[in-house]
Amino acid sequence: MTKAPSKKPEFFRKWMVALKRKPHMIAMFVLAAAFVYYSFNLTQISNTTAKIYGAGMGLAEFATMLLSMLSLLCFLNSFPHRKKTNIPMLVLMFVMVAVIFYCDIFYGKRITEALTRADNPIVLDSTNTYISNAQKMLGIHKILLIVGAALTALLPVYKPLIKKINTSVEVAANEEMGAIDISSEDA
Numbered sequence: 001m002t003k004a005p006s007k008k009p010e011f012f013r014k015w016m017v018a019l020k021r022k023p024h025m026i027a028m029f030v031l032a033a034a035f036v037y038y039s040f041n042l043t044q045i046s047n048t049t050a051k052i053y054g055a056g057m058g059l060a061e062f063a064t065m066l067l068s069m070l071s072l073l074c075f076l077n078s079f080p081h082r083k084k085t086n087i088p089m090l091v092l093m094f095v096m097v098a099v100i101f102y103c104d105i106f107y108g109k110r111i112t113e114a115l116t117r118a119d120n121p122i123v124l125d126s127t128n129t130y131i132s133n134a135q136k137m138l139g140i141h142k143i144l145l146i147v148g149a150a151l152t153a154l155l156p157v158y159k160p161l162i163k164k165i166n167t168s169v170e171v172a173a174n175e176e177m178g179a180i181d182i183s184s185e186d187a
Contacts, residue, residue: 027151034144
C-alpha cells in the first residue's frame with residue numbers, strides 16, 4: 001500500500017494562489033484583527049469609562065467601534081474585483097483609521113489623567129485591574145492599526161513580490177509522456 005500524499009502542501013499552495021489574486025487581503029486581515037481585538041476587550045473599555053467617567057470617553061469608545069466597522073466596509077469597497085482601486089474609498093478608509101488612532105490616544109490620555117490627577121486620583125488595585133488592562137489593550141490596538149495602515153499603503157510595493165511566487169504544480173506523468181503517434185490511425 002502506498003501512503004496518500006499530504007493535503008497540507010496543497011492547502012498552502014491554494015492559499016498562496018488566492019493571496020496572489022488578492023494581496024490586499026493581508027492588510028484587510030490585520031485591520032479586521034484590530035477590530036476584533038477591540039471588540040473582544042470592549043468590556044474592559046466600558047468598565048473603565050464607567051469608573052473614570054472622563055469627558056468624551058464614551059464618545060471616543062463609540063467612535064472607535066463605529067469607524068472600525070465603517071473603515072472595513074470602505075476597505076472592501078476600495079478594492080473591487082477585477083477593477084481599478086477606488087481611490088476616494090481608500091482615502092476615506094485612511095481618514096477613518098486616523099480618527100480611530102486619535103480616539104485611542106484621547107482615551108489613553110483620559111485614563112492617565114484620572115490616574116495622576118492631584119485631587120482624588122484613582123488607585124489601581126485588585127478591584128479595578130480592568131483600567132490597566134484597557135491601557136495595555138489600547139497600546140496593542142494602536143500597533144495593529146499602524147501595521148494595517150502601513151500594509152495598505154505599501155500594497156504597491158509588496159504586490160509584485162507576491163505575484164512572483166511560483167505556485168504552479170509539477171506533474172510528473174506529463175514529463176514522461178512521449179509524442180503521441182497518430183499517423184497509423186484510420187481516417
